[in-house]
Amino acid sequence: MGRNWILVTGAAGFIGAALTEKLLKNGENVIGIDNLNSYYDLSLKYSRLKHIRDLSSKNNSGKFEFHEFSIEEKLLLEKSVINKNISTIVHLAAQAGVRYSIENPEIYFQSNLVAFGNILELARKIEVENFIFASSSSVYGGNKNIPFDEKQIVDFPVSLYAATKKSNEVLAHSYSHLYKIPTTGLRFFTVYGPFGRPDMAPMIFVKNILEQKSIKVFNNGEMLRDFTFIDDVVEGTFRCCYKPATIDKENNQNSLAPFRVFNIGNGKPIKLMRFIELIENKLNQNAKKEFLPIQKGDVVQTFANTNALKEWINYSPSTSIEEGVDKFINWYKEYYSIT
Numbered sequence: 001m002g003r004n005w006i007l008v009t010g011a012a013g014f015i016g017a018a019l020t021e022k023l024l025k026n027g028e029n030v031i032g033i034d035n036l037n038s039y040y041d042l043s044l045k046y047s048r049l050k051h052i053r054d055l056s057s058k059n060n061s062g063k064f065e066f067h068e069f070s071i072e073e074k075l076l077l078e079k080s081v082i083n084k085n086i087s088t089i090v091h092l093a094a095q096a097g098v099r100y101s102i103e104n105p106e107i108y109f110q111s112n113l114v115a116f117g118n119i120l121e122l123a124r125k126i127e128v129e130n131f132i133f134a135s136s137s138s139v140y141g142g143n144k145n146i147p148f149d150e151k152q153i154v155d156f157p158v159s160l161y162a163a164t165k166k167s168n169e170v171l172a173h174s175y176s177h178l179y180k181i182p183t184t185g186l187r188f189f190t191v192y193g194p195f196g197r198p199d200m201a202p203m204i205f206v207k208n209i210l211e212q213k214s215i216k217v218f219n220n221g222e223m224l225r226d227f228t229f230i231d232d233v234v235e236g237t238f239r240c241c242y243k244p245a246t247i248d249k250e251n252n253q254n255s256l257a258p259f260r261v262f263n264i265g266n267g268k269p270i271k272l273m274r275f276i277e278l279i280e281n282k283l284n285q286n287a288k289k290e291f292l293p294i295q296k297g298d299v300v301q302t303f304a305n306t307n308a309l310k311e312w313i314n315y316s317p318s319t320s321i322e323e324g325v326d327k328f329i330n331w332y333k334e335y336y337s338i339t
Protein backbone atom coordinates (compact mmCIF):
# COMPACT_ATOMS: atom_id res chain seq x y z
CA MET A 1 0.00 0.00 0.00
CA GLY A 2 1.31 3.46 -0.85
CA ARG A 3 1.91 5.96 1.88
CA ASN A 4 -1.08 8.15 2.22
CA TRP A 5 -0.68 10.61 5.10
CA ILE A 6 1.24 13.85 5.50
CA LEU A 7 2.12 14.89 9.05
CA VAL A 8 1.99 18.64 9.65
CA THR A 9 3.18 19.90 13.03
CA GLY A 10 2.08 23.35 14.16
CA ALA A 11 -1.12 22.73 12.19
CA ALA A 12 -3.09 25.34 14.15
CA GLY A 13 -0.37 27.92 13.54
CA PHE A 14 -0.30 30.63 10.89
CA ILE A 15 1.70 28.77 8.24
CA GLY A 16 0.74 25.24 9.33
CA ALA A 17 -3.00 25.88 9.02
CA ALA A 18 -2.67 27.53 5.62
CA LEU A 19 -0.49 24.69 4.34
CA THR A 20 -2.88 22.08 5.74
CA GLU A 21 -5.76 23.70 3.84
CA LYS A 22 -3.79 23.61 0.63
CA LEU A 23 -2.87 19.94 1.13
CA LEU A 24 -6.46 18.94 1.93
CA LYS A 25 -7.73 20.77 -1.15
CA ASN A 26 -5.22 18.78 -3.11
CA GLY A 27 -6.76 15.56 -1.77
CA GLU A 28 -3.98 14.75 0.70
CA ASN A 29 -4.79 13.21 4.10
CA VAL A 30 -3.25 15.24 6.88
CA ILE A 31 -2.43 14.43 10.50
CA GLY A 32 -2.12 17.75 12.31
CA ILE A 33 -0.32 18.17 15.63
CA ASP A 34 -0.32 21.31 17.76
CA ASN A 35 -0.14 21.96 21.49
CA LEU A 36 -2.40 25.03 21.13
CA ASN A 37 -0.20 27.06 23.41
CA SER A 38 -1.25 30.55 24.46
CA TYR A 39 1.78 32.47 23.14
CA TYR A 40 -0.81 34.55 21.28
CA ASP A 41 -4.59 34.79 21.13
CA LEU A 42 -5.81 31.20 21.12
CA SER A 43 -9.11 32.03 19.44
CA LEU A 44 -7.16 32.57 16.23
CA LYS A 45 -5.79 29.01 16.44
CA TYR A 46 -9.31 27.65 17.04
CA SER A 47 -10.63 29.63 14.05
CA ARG A 48 -7.92 28.23 11.81
CA LEU A 49 -8.76 24.71 12.97
CA LYS A 50 -12.45 25.32 12.34
CA HIS A 51 -11.66 26.38 8.78
CA ILE A 52 -9.62 23.24 8.27
CA ARG A 53 -12.34 20.99 9.69
CA ASP A 54 -15.04 22.65 7.58
CA LEU A 55 -12.91 22.13 4.53
CA SER A 56 -12.12 18.51 5.33
CA SER A 57 -15.84 17.68 5.57
CA LYS A 58 -16.31 18.64 1.92
CA ASN A 59 -16.23 16.23 -1.01
CA ASN A 60 -12.88 15.91 -2.75
CA SER A 61 -11.00 17.03 0.34
CA GLY A 62 -8.45 14.80 2.02
CA LYS A 63 -9.05 13.55 5.57
CA PHE A 64 -7.91 15.56 8.58
CA GLU A 65 -7.01 14.13 11.96
CA PHE A 66 -5.92 16.44 14.76
CA HIS A 67 -3.89 15.70 17.89
CA GLU A 68 -3.31 18.21 20.67
CA PHE A 69 -0.08 17.67 22.57
CA SER A 70 3.45 19.01 22.89
CA ILE A 71 6.01 17.34 20.67
CA GLU A 72 8.37 17.11 23.63
CA GLU A 73 6.03 14.25 24.68
CA LYS A 74 7.77 11.56 22.70
CA LEU A 75 5.33 8.77 23.50
CA LEU A 76 2.32 10.82 22.44
CA LEU A 77 4.13 11.68 19.23
CA GLU A 78 4.76 8.03 18.45
CA LYS A 79 1.17 7.11 19.37
CA SER A 80 -0.29 9.76 17.04
CA VAL A 81 1.13 8.06 13.96
CA ILE A 82 0.51 4.43 14.86
CA ASN A 83 -1.02 2.49 11.96
CA LYS A 84 -0.56 5.43 9.61
CA ASN A 85 1.57 5.31 6.51
CA ILE A 86 3.26 8.68 6.48
CA SER A 87 5.08 9.76 3.35
CA THR A 88 6.01 13.28 4.41
CA ILE A 89 6.59 15.23 7.60
CA VAL A 90 6.32 19.01 7.50
CA HIS A 91 7.60 20.22 10.84
CA LEU A 92 6.43 23.77 11.47
CA ALA A 93 5.75 23.66 15.21
CA ALA A 94 8.19 25.85 17.09
CA GLN A 95 8.34 28.72 19.49
CA ALA A 96 8.56 31.62 17.07
CA GLY A 97 9.58 35.21 17.71
CA VAL A 98 12.98 36.85 18.04
CA ARG A 99 12.05 39.33 20.75
CA TYR A 100 10.21 36.82 22.96
CA SER A 101 13.33 34.63 23.01
CA ILE A 102 15.23 37.29 24.93
CA GLU A 103 12.84 37.09 27.90
CA ASN A 104 11.78 33.44 27.65
CA PRO A 105 14.73 31.28 26.62
CA GLU A 106 13.51 28.06 28.26
CA ILE A 107 10.57 27.50 25.92
CA TYR A 108 12.91 27.77 22.90
CA PHE A 109 15.12 25.00 24.25
CA GLN A 110 12.04 22.82 24.75
CA SER A 111 9.99 23.51 21.62
CA ASN A 112 12.77 24.17 19.15
CA LEU A 113 15.44 21.72 20.29
CA VAL A 114 13.99 18.90 22.43
CA ALA A 115 10.87 18.66 20.24
CA PHE A 116 13.01 18.87 17.11
CA GLY A 117 15.05 15.88 18.30
CA ASN A 118 11.82 13.91 18.77
CA ILE A 119 10.69 14.73 15.25
CA LEU A 120 14.03 13.66 13.82
CA GLU A 121 13.77 10.37 15.69
CA LEU A 122 10.27 9.86 14.35
CA ALA A 123 11.43 10.60 10.80
CA ARG A 124 14.16 8.01 11.23
CA LYS A 125 11.90 5.34 12.76
CA ILE A 126 9.15 5.57 10.15
CA GLU A 127 11.70 6.00 7.35
CA VAL A 128 9.86 9.00 6.04
CA GLU A 129 10.25 9.68 2.32
CA ASN A 130 10.34 13.43 2.67
CA PHE A 131 11.15 15.57 5.71
CA ILE A 132 10.61 19.32 5.57
CA PHE A 133 11.15 21.75 8.44
CA ALA A 134 10.88 25.47 9.06
CA SER A 135 14.06 27.42 9.46
CA SER A 136 14.16 31.20 9.34
CA SER A 137 15.70 34.23 7.67
CA SER A 138 16.94 35.15 11.14
CA VAL A 139 19.81 32.65 10.70
CA TYR A 140 21.50 35.27 8.48
CA GLY A 141 21.89 37.49 11.55
CA GLY A 142 23.84 40.60 10.74
CA ASN A 143 25.27 39.28 7.45
CA LYS A 144 26.25 42.24 5.36
CA ASN A 145 26.08 40.59 1.93
CA ILE A 146 22.68 41.12 0.45
CA PRO A 147 20.64 39.53 -0.89
CA PHE A 148 21.08 36.59 1.50
CA ASP A 149 21.78 33.37 -0.30
CA GLU A 150 21.96 29.86 1.04
CA LYS A 151 25.71 29.54 0.47
CA GLN A 152 26.53 32.27 2.98
CA ILE A 153 28.02 31.31 6.31
CA VAL A 154 25.36 31.58 9.00
CA ASP A 155 27.40 30.77 12.07
CA PHE A 156 26.82 34.00 13.96
CA PRO A 157 23.21 34.14 15.21
CA VAL A 158 22.23 37.29 17.09
CA SER A 159 19.25 35.80 18.95
CA LEU A 160 18.49 32.53 20.69
CA TYR A 161 15.60 31.99 18.27
CA ALA A 162 18.00 32.21 15.32
CA ALA A 163 20.45 29.93 17.11
CA THR A 164 17.78 27.24 17.54
CA LYS A 165 16.87 27.46 13.85
CA LYS A 166 20.49 27.17 12.78
CA SER A 167 20.84 24.23 15.19
CA ASN A 168 17.83 22.59 13.53
CA GLU A 169 19.62 22.80 10.20
CA VAL A 170 22.78 21.12 11.44
CA LEU A 171 20.93 18.48 13.47
CA ALA A 172 18.73 17.67 10.47
CA HIS A 173 21.78 17.43 8.24
CA SER A 174 23.33 14.79 10.48
CA TYR A 175 20.15 12.67 10.37
CA SER A 176 19.86 13.14 6.65
CA HIS A 177 23.46 12.01 6.25
CA LEU A 178 23.32 9.07 8.66
CA TYR A 179 19.90 7.68 7.75
CA LYS A 180 19.52 8.99 4.20
CA ILE A 181 16.39 10.97 5.05
CA PRO A 182 15.55 13.38 2.21
CA THR A 183 15.43 16.65 4.14
CA THR A 184 14.54 20.21 3.19
CA GLY A 185 14.97 23.22 5.49
CA LEU A 186 12.98 26.28 4.50
CA ARG A 187 14.16 29.70 5.62
CA PHE A 188 10.97 31.75 5.73
CA PHE A 189 11.21 35.54 5.49
CA THR A 190 8.73 37.65 7.57
CA VAL A 191 5.45 36.04 6.59
CA TYR A 192 2.25 38.10 6.67
CA GLY A 193 -1.34 37.80 5.48
CA PRO A 194 -4.79 36.55 6.50
CA PHE A 195 -4.88 34.65 9.81
CA GLY A 196 -1.43 36.06 10.57
CA ARG A 197 0.33 36.18 13.89
CA PRO A 198 -0.75 38.86 16.39
CA ASP A 199 2.78 39.10 17.79
CA MET A 200 4.21 40.29 14.46
CA ALA A 201 4.48 43.87 13.23
CA PRO A 202 1.84 43.75 10.42
CA MET A 203 -0.91 42.65 12.80
CA ILE A 204 0.24 44.95 15.64
CA PHE A 205 0.39 47.95 13.31
CA VAL A 206 -3.09 47.42 11.88
CA LYS A 207 -4.63 46.79 15.30
CA ASN A 208 -3.01 49.80 16.96
CA ILE A 209 -3.74 52.19 14.12
CA LEU A 210 -7.41 51.17 14.12
CA GLU A 211 -7.55 51.59 17.90
CA GLN A 212 -5.73 54.92 17.61
CA LYS A 213 -2.89 53.68 19.77
CA SER A 214 0.72 54.45 18.96
CA ILE A 215 2.95 51.98 17.14
CA LYS A 216 6.56 51.30 18.07
CA VAL A 217 8.92 51.97 15.19
CA PHE A 218 12.26 50.39 15.98
CA ASN A 219 15.66 51.60 14.79
CA ASN A 220 13.86 54.88 14.07
CA GLY A 221 12.28 53.22 11.04
CA GLU A 222 15.64 52.44 9.43
CA MET A 223 14.79 48.81 8.77
CA LEU A 224 14.19 46.76 5.65
CA ARG A 225 12.09 43.62 5.70
CA ASP A 226 11.50 41.13 2.94
CA PHE A 227 7.80 40.69 3.73
CA THR A 228 6.47 37.51 2.14
CA PHE A 229 2.80 36.83 1.55
CA ILE A 230 1.38 33.70 3.17
CA ASP A 231 0.04 32.20 -0.09
CA ASP A 232 3.54 32.36 -1.58
CA VAL A 233 5.08 30.64 1.44
CA VAL A 234 2.42 27.94 1.27
CA GLU A 235 2.93 27.41 -2.46
CA GLY A 236 6.69 27.02 -2.04
CA THR A 237 6.32 24.61 0.89
CA PHE A 238 3.57 22.69 -0.92
CA ARG A 239 5.79 22.15 -3.95
CA CYS A 240 8.59 20.85 -1.73
CA CYS A 241 6.13 18.21 -0.43
CA TYR A 242 6.31 16.65 -3.88
CA LYS A 243 10.04 17.00 -4.32
CA PRO A 244 12.15 15.22 -1.70
CA ALA A 245 15.67 16.58 -1.39
CA THR A 246 18.55 14.94 -3.21
CA ILE A 247 22.29 15.22 -2.72
CA ASP A 248 23.46 18.62 -3.97
CA LYS A 249 26.68 17.62 -5.73
CA GLU A 250 26.76 20.79 -7.78
CA ASN A 251 26.70 23.34 -4.96
CA ASN A 252 27.88 21.48 -1.91
CA GLN A 253 30.84 19.18 -2.20
CA ASN A 254 31.13 18.92 1.58
CA SER A 255 27.86 17.03 1.96
CA LEU A 256 26.79 13.61 0.80
CA ALA A 257 23.37 13.89 2.39
CA PRO A 258 20.06 14.27 0.53
CA PHE A 259 19.71 17.66 2.17
CA ARG A 260 18.74 21.11 0.91
CA VAL A 261 18.11 24.49 2.44
CA PHE A 262 16.11 27.15 0.59
CA ASN A 263 15.09 30.74 1.21
CA ILE A 264 11.40 31.40 0.82
CA GLY A 265 11.21 35.16 0.64
CA ASN A 266 9.78 37.76 -1.67
CA GLY A 267 13.17 39.04 -2.81
CA LYS A 268 11.94 42.64 -2.58
CA PRO A 269 12.73 44.21 0.78
CA ILE A 270 10.49 47.07 1.84
CA LYS A 271 11.48 49.99 4.04
CA LEU A 272 9.61 49.81 7.32
CA MET A 273 8.30 53.36 6.84
CA ARG A 274 6.93 52.45 3.40
CA PHE A 275 5.22 49.42 4.89
CA ILE A 276 3.57 51.60 7.53
CA GLU A 277 2.55 54.10 4.85
CA LEU A 278 0.82 51.36 2.85
CA ILE A 279 -1.18 50.35 5.91
CA GLU A 280 -2.05 53.99 6.66
CA ASN A 281 -3.25 54.49 3.10
CA LYS A 282 -5.37 51.38 3.10
CA LEU A 283 -6.91 52.23 6.50
CA ASN A 284 -7.16 55.88 5.60
CA GLN A 285 -5.73 56.73 9.01
CA ASN A 286 -2.38 58.03 10.18
CA ALA A 287 -0.29 56.06 12.64
CA LYS A 288 0.96 57.65 15.85
CA LYS A 289 4.59 56.61 15.68
CA GLU A 290 6.88 56.13 18.63
CA PHE A 291 10.44 56.03 17.30
CA LEU A 292 12.75 53.77 19.30
CA PRO A 293 16.27 52.31 19.03
CA ILE A 294 16.80 48.85 17.58
CA GLN A 295 15.86 46.00 19.90
CA LYS A 296 18.26 43.37 21.14
CA GLY A 297 18.39 40.39 18.77
CA ASP A 298 16.83 42.27 15.84
CA VAL A 299 18.48 42.58 12.45
CA VAL A 300 18.41 45.74 10.35
CA GLN A 301 17.53 44.13 7.07
CA THR A 302 16.42 40.91 5.44
CA PHE A 303 16.53 40.25 1.72
CA ALA A 304 16.14 36.81 0.14
CA ASN A 305 17.87 35.54 -2.94
CA THR A 306 15.41 32.94 -4.23
CA ASN A 307 17.30 31.66 -7.28
CA ALA A 308 17.95 28.26 -5.70
CA LEU A 309 14.30 27.80 -4.81
CA LYS A 310 13.21 28.86 -8.30
CA GLU A 311 15.58 26.38 -9.87
CA TRP A 312 14.43 23.58 -7.55
CA ILE A 313 10.64 23.89 -7.73
CA ASN A 314 10.20 26.36 -10.57
CA TYR A 315 8.60 28.83 -8.22
CA SER A 316 9.46 31.91 -6.22
CA PRO A 317 7.18 34.28 -4.32
CA SER A 318 5.71 37.07 -6.39
CA THR A 319 2.86 38.78 -4.53
CA SER A 320 3.56 42.51 -4.44
CA ILE A 321 3.52 44.24 -1.07
CA GLU A 322 0.63 46.43 -2.25
CA GLU A 323 -1.52 43.43 -3.15
CA GLY A 324 -0.52 41.54 -0.02
CA VAL A 325 -1.27 44.42 2.36
CA ASP A 326 -4.60 44.95 0.61
CA LYS A 327 -5.63 41.30 1.04
CA PHE A 328 -4.35 41.21 4.60
CA ILE A 329 -6.30 44.27 5.71
CA ASN A 330 -9.46 43.12 3.93
CA TRP A 331 -9.23 39.88 5.89
CA TYR A 332 -8.49 41.72 9.16
CA LYS A 333 -11.55 43.95 8.83
CA GLU A 334 -13.81 41.06 7.98
CA TYR A 335 -12.45 38.77 10.68
CA TYR A 336 -12.69 41.39 13.42
CA SER A 337 -15.96 42.82 12.02
CA ILE A 338 -14.57 46.30 11.48
CA THR A 339 -16.68 48.52 9.25
Ligand SMILES: NC(=O)c1ccc[n+]([C@@H]2O[C@H](COP(=O)([O-])OP(=O)(O)OC[C@H]3O[C@@H](n4cnc5c(N)ncnc54)[C@H](O)[C@@H]3O)[C@@H](O)[C@H]2O)c1
Pocket (backbone or CB within 6 Å): 009, 010, 011, 012, 013, 014, 015, 016, 033, 034, 035, 036, 037, 045, 069, 070, 071, 072, 091, 092, 093, 094, 095, 096, 097, 110, 111, 115, 134, 135, 136, 137, 187, 188, 189, 190, 191, 192, 197
Ligand atom coordinates in the same frame (compact mmCIF):
# COMPACT_ATOMS: atom_id res chain seq x y z
N1 LIG B 1 5.77 33.58 10.36
C1 LIG B 1 7.01 33.93 10.03
O1 LIG B 1 7.27 35.07 9.58
C2 LIG B 1 8.15 32.94 10.15
C3 LIG B 1 9.42 33.34 9.69
C4 LIG B 1 10.48 32.44 9.79
C5 LIG B 1 10.27 31.18 10.33
N2 LIG B 1 9.05 30.83 10.78
C6 LIG B 1 8.88 29.47 11.34
O2 LIG B 1 7.80 28.84 10.69
C7 LIG B 1 7.12 27.96 11.58
C8 LIG B 1 5.66 28.32 11.63
O3 LIG B 1 5.55 29.66 12.09
P1 LIG B 1 4.17 30.40 12.28
O4 LIG B 1 4.35 31.81 11.91
O5 LIG B 1 3.08 29.60 11.65
O6 LIG B 1 4.06 30.35 13.89
P2 LIG B 1 2.83 29.98 14.82
O7 LIG B 1 3.27 30.30 16.20
O8 LIG B 1 1.58 30.61 14.31
O9 LIG B 1 2.72 28.41 14.62
C9 LIG B 1 3.44 27.46 15.36
C10 LIG B 1 2.44 26.49 15.99
O10 LIG B 1 3.18 25.48 16.65
C11 LIG B 1 2.56 25.19 17.89
N3 LIG B 1 3.62 24.73 18.79
C12 LIG B 1 4.65 25.47 19.29
N4 LIG B 1 5.43 24.70 20.05
C13 LIG B 1 4.91 23.46 20.01
C14 LIG B 1 5.29 22.22 20.59
N5 LIG B 1 6.37 22.13 21.36
N6 LIG B 1 4.52 21.12 20.34
C15 LIG B 1 3.43 21.21 19.55
N7 LIG B 1 3.02 22.35 18.99
C16 LIG B 1 3.76 23.46 19.21
C17 LIG B 1 1.92 26.50 18.33
O11 LIG B 1 0.79 26.28 19.17
C18 LIG B 1 1.53 27.15 17.01
O12 LIG B 1 0.17 26.91 16.69
C19 LIG B 1 7.85 28.08 12.92
O13 LIG B 1 8.81 27.06 12.99
C20 LIG B 1 8.54 29.44 12.81
O14 LIG B 1 9.67 29.50 13.65
C21 LIG B 1 7.98 31.67 10.70
